[in-house]
Amino acid sequence: MLPSSLLFTRRRRDKIIPVYAHLNQENLEVAGLLIQTYGDYVGKRKGELNEVVSGLEDTGYDYRYVRGLSTLLDRRCRLKPKSAIYPIKARRIVFKTSHEKGFPTTPEARRAVLNQAAGELEITIEELEESLYADLEDELILEDFEPLNPEALVKQYNLSLSQTLLFYSTELAFTTIGNWQRIFRQIKWLGLIYTIMRSNSGYEVRVDGPASLFKLNRRYGTSLAKLLPAIVQNRKWRVKAKILRRKGDRRLLDLELNSEKHGGIMQTIETPEKAEIYDSQVEHDFAKRFRVLKTGWTLTREPEPIPVGRRVMIPDFGFRKNNMMVYLEVAGFWTPRYLKEKIRKLQQLGDIDMIVAANRDLACQKLDKIGEKLNVIYYKRRIPLRPILVHLKAREKRLVREQKRRLRAEPLPIQKSFVDARELATELGVLEEAVKQALMEREFPEYTRMGDLLVKKTKLKEIQEKLENRLNSGDLDLVEASRIVEDAGGRRTSNILDALGYSIEWRGIDPHSTKIRRKEKI
Amino acid sequence: MVLLRYDKGSLLIQGEVGTPYGQWDHRVGAFRAMAIYYREVLAYLERSRMIYRDEAANPPPVPSLSCRVELRPYQKTALDAWFDAGGRGVIVLPTAAGKTFVALKAIEMLNVATLVVVPTLDLLDQWRKLLSNQFETEVGAYGGGDDRLEPLTVSTYDSAYIRAEQLGDRFMFIIFDEVHHLPAPSYSQIAEMYIAPYRMGLTATYEREDGGHYDLPRLVGGPVYQLEVDALAGKHLSPYTHEKILVDLTPDEQKLYKREYDFFANYLRRKRVVLRSPEDFRRFIMRTGSDPEAREALLARNKALKTALNSEAKIKGLGEFLDVYGQEKILIFTRYNQLVYRISRRFLIPAVTYQTPREERKEILEKFKAGEYRAVVTSQVLDEGVDVPDASIGFILSGTGSSREYIQRLGRILRKRRGKQAKLIEIVARETVETRISQRRHR
Numbered sequence: 012m013l014p015s016s017l018l019f020t021r022r023r024r025d026k027i028i029p030v031y032a033h034l035n036q037e038n039l040e041v042a043g044l045l046i047q048t049y050g051d052y053v054g055k056r057k058g059e060l061n062e063v064v065s066g067l068e069d070t071g072y073d074y075r076y077v078r079g080l081s082t083l084l085d086r087r088c089r090l091k092p093k094s095a096i097y098p099i100k101a102r103r104i105v106f107k108t109s110h111e112k113g114f115p116t117t118p119e120a121r122r123a124v125l126n127q128a129a130g131e132l133e134i135t136i137e138e139l140e141e142s143l144y145a146d147l148e149d150e151l152i153l154e155d156f157e158p159l160n161p162e163a164l165v166k167q168y169n170l171s172l173s174q175t176l177l178f179y180s181t182e183l184a185f186t187t188i189g190n191w192q193r194i195f196r197q198i199k200w201l202g203l204i205y206t207i208m209r210s211n212s213g214y215e216v217r218v219d220g221p222a223s224l225f226k227l228n229r230r231y232g233t234s235l236a237k238l239l240p241a242i243v244q245n246r247k248w249r250v251k252a253k254i255l256r257r258k259g260d261r262r263l264l265d266l267e268l269n270s271e272k273h274g275g276i277m278q279t280i281e282t283p284e285k286a287e288i289y290d291s292q293v294e295h296d297f298a299k300r301f302r303v304l305k306t307g308w309t310l311t312r313e314p315e316p317i318p319v320g321r322r323v324m325i326p327d328f329g330f331r332k333n334n335m336m337v338y339l340e341v342a343g344f345w346t347p348r349y350l351k352e353k354i355r356k357l358q359q360l361g362d363i364d365m366i367v368a369a370n371r372d373l374a375c376q377k378l379d380k381i382g383e384k385l386n387v388i389y390y391k392r393r394i395p396l397r398p399i400l401v402h403l404k405a406r407e408k409r410l411v412r413e414q415k416r417r418l419r420a421e422p423l424p425i426q427k428s429f430v431d432a433r434e435l436a437t438e439l440g441v442l443e444e445a446v447k448q449a450l451m452e453r454e455f456p457e458y459t460r461m462g463d464l465l466v467k468k469t470k471l472k473e474i475q476e477k478l479e480n481r482l483n484s485g486d487l488d489l490v491e492a493s494r495i496v497e498d499a500g501g502r503r504t505s506n507i508l509d510a511l512g513y514s515i516e517w518r519g520i521d522p523h524s525t526k527i528r529r530k531e532k533i
Numbered sequence: 534m535v536l537l538r539y540d541k542g543s544l545l546i547q548g549e550v551g552t553p554y555g556q557w558d559h560r561v562g563a564f565r566a567m568a569i570y571y572r573e574v575l576a577y578l579e580r581s582r583m584i585y586r587d588e589a590a591n592p593p594p595v596p597s598l599s600c601r602v603e604l605r606p607y608q609k610t611a612l613d614a615w616f617d618a619g620g621r622g623v624i625v626l627p628t629a630a631g632k633t634f635v636a637l638k639a640i641e642m643l644n645v646a647t648l649v650v651v652p653t654l655d656l657l658d659q660w661r662k663l664l665s666n667q668f669e670t671e672v673g674a675y676g677g678g679d680d681r682l683e684p685l686t687v688s689t690y691d692s693a694y695i696r697a698e699q700l701g702d703r704f705m706f707i708i709f710d711e712v713h714h715l716p717a718p719s720y721s722q723i724a725e726m727y728i729a730p731y732r733m734g735l736t737a738t739y740e741r742e743d744g745g746h747y748d749l750p751r752l753v754g755g756p757v758y759q760l761e762v763d764a765l766a767g768k769h770l771s772p773y774t775h776e777k778i779l780v781d782l783t784p785d786e787q788k789l790y791k792r793e794y795d796f797f798a799n800y801l802r803r804k805r806v807v808l809r810s811p812e813d814f815r816r817f818i819m820r821t822g823s824d825p826e827a828r829e830a831l832l833a834r835n836k837a838l839k840t841a842l843n844s845e846a847k848i849k850g851l852g853e854f855l856d857v858y859g860q861e862k863i864l865i866f867t868r869y870n871q872l873v874y875r876i877s878r879r880f881l882i883p884a885v886t887y888q889t890p891r892e893e894r895k896e897i898l899e900k901f902k903a904g905e906y907r908a909v910v911t912s913q914v915l916d917e918g919v920d921v922p923d924a925s926i927g928f929i930l931s932g933t934g935s936s937r938e939y940i941q942r943l944g945r946i947l948r949k950r951r952g953k954q955a956k957l958i959e960i961v962a963r964e965t966v967e968t969r970i971s972q973r974r975h976r
Contacts, residue, residue, distance in 0.1 A: 102883070220541070
């Protein structure tokens, strides 16, 4: 976070946005230059470094950017006074002496006072002069500086800039995927209040504070700013805030940030896996084993909050595929009160698909009382994958059936020369399996079927003619054949070659040394 | 049944009825009211004969408090007026007229958990010492690294604001020293988020230039007693004289001043910018964010001003005065730290700025009071509240145009002592903008 005098924003009508430092060459150069300068001044006076830095402000760069970066770099410095004796002690003796001898108003008198004080301290008069105010910021010696790379510095600057603007916020709304437990813990710890609303892109959480009820209030701005790092650490997020810039200003400005536009320029933890924080080894182990499997389901830790009455519940895991969401709540350690609260919450869930993994060794029998809505699986040391995969598979099957029914009711949009089940599934927003089955059920007289691929007969003919022409003028290898097929807009060359009655003769593993031949007609 | 609770800086009123002071908070499903209305909410519930349980107040147990303070007649009148106003309101007395004693007497009479809110760390130390001496009890403190709660606690405005949620239900009486700080957007929330039914404001200058004092009646209560400096000078305060000494900038400074100031003036003329009011100036400052030329002009103006304010000629002038008044107790005020340290190095006078370590600051002030140091040079940190009874000479080497700052600085040397003749000497650079700044403070 930066001093507010370095806040650099742009306003357009009712919108406000920080002027971010993009990761372009010039900005990275300034950052690199500063980092290097700080490094070069290790061992010298901080005041000298400050002068150089402020000199850089006058060379055409924006002073707010330069000072913002140096504010961040200052925090990576270790400063130490350089003095023969403890400066406070030096002053104590000097002032005592000047009191006894009277304030010196001539250079000679001054020297006399210092001389006597230096004698008492058993140092030279020069050492005394140097020690006298060696603990003022400008006089301190830069003892050590912890460098970082320019890109990291610029990203840190951008994050700090956003946080500094949020100091002026009256409320903040966000939505994101992942990290929820941590965000909510922070909301609670900072004494903020949230409300949850369902929006078309998931759950949106609005945060402000108790006193926000009475008047527009920037009291919570600093706390709201503290939420930002945990949110932007995720891969996908959106943040909206209301900004009250100046006290005389009675207009609220909108700040809108999102991961697509601003994610790349702000400081984050490198990989989403690193950003995940696990409560227990059991959970960490489960996530690792599940991800290895490549089920097509995306596993997210603490995916989103589910409103339960006025409170929220944050399941430990979410499995997402297509528009399906299945939650997994891991119940490891129980206290009777925790258990009661959890059961009460789970009972209110409504039509949420949730699996509860409960530790067999701990008193979990009571979970059975919740009823059939929940799938409870038990574990001892590891959460078993099988029952979860079975559950997901069944859920997927149900959806495939349902989607197939829906696809049956309407004509399939089949016009292209090549129709690929996977592509069509994405286009229709349904599962690939549902499309495959729907394609199998119907006849398409204009098309030839090649596994999951439908190819228009006219197109196939066109390709065949091209291949024939080429074959007549000499040998043809797979690489070139592929080019011919792909130039015609096709793919999966080997399937097509096969369907057209060609075979590929391999000599080793290099596709350049293959030979395409007409199959003998039997 | 209505349940009254304190929740993060406000009152939660749970039950089937609301009160005129709260509003429905859908986020938690209860009525919520500002903590400042605690007294009114209770009165409403009583008047309405409602059954309620009050869990909002959570003060620490208080020992029996008594002090040895004897009030002067005008102090007694002030205290009576405050009690007549229902234990709320602001007492306006000149610095050194003993506002603190009025507060001590009020604490003794109420005998409830009390928080004193002060603007500076020096005042924090001073109040703490005073309270523990007078009431012979441990005194809590928040600010400057301290955080300890006691039935009598002193806090800085900053800490009282930051910790409002945590401290707001712990005190029944809150005293705002130098209450003119309170009506700022952030600090006013201290008044709003603490339940304390008894509230007292103390100040020498009730009015704020921005009109903020209009909010004081809501936050602490209106002025209940008011006395001007001149009414007390001579009898309860020292008689004082004021001198203004004009000095010439050195030739080099003059050249630098002229060059920089002309650059600034040129810009204003060219762009037809008029700077008449503080409002105008604020607008100009805002302009410097987007207009590099404006920024350069501003920097030139600041440089010119600093040249005038930190002039070598002033230091020379001060040196001449030190030869004359060297045996008196002296306070030297400047606007910028840079000048503080130049003076400190030159004349080997102890310095107090915001950079001075807190322990050393305490030591310097104690020695100054005890007569082990005869002078202290300071920027703006000692403007308020520090009592140095026998300081008799004040030098203003530079300052802002604020008349409050001037009155406060004057107050530092006005505490009554037999035979004392206080003297305030302003040293001003001739033919610079500073002469205008100096005029403004005497409005």
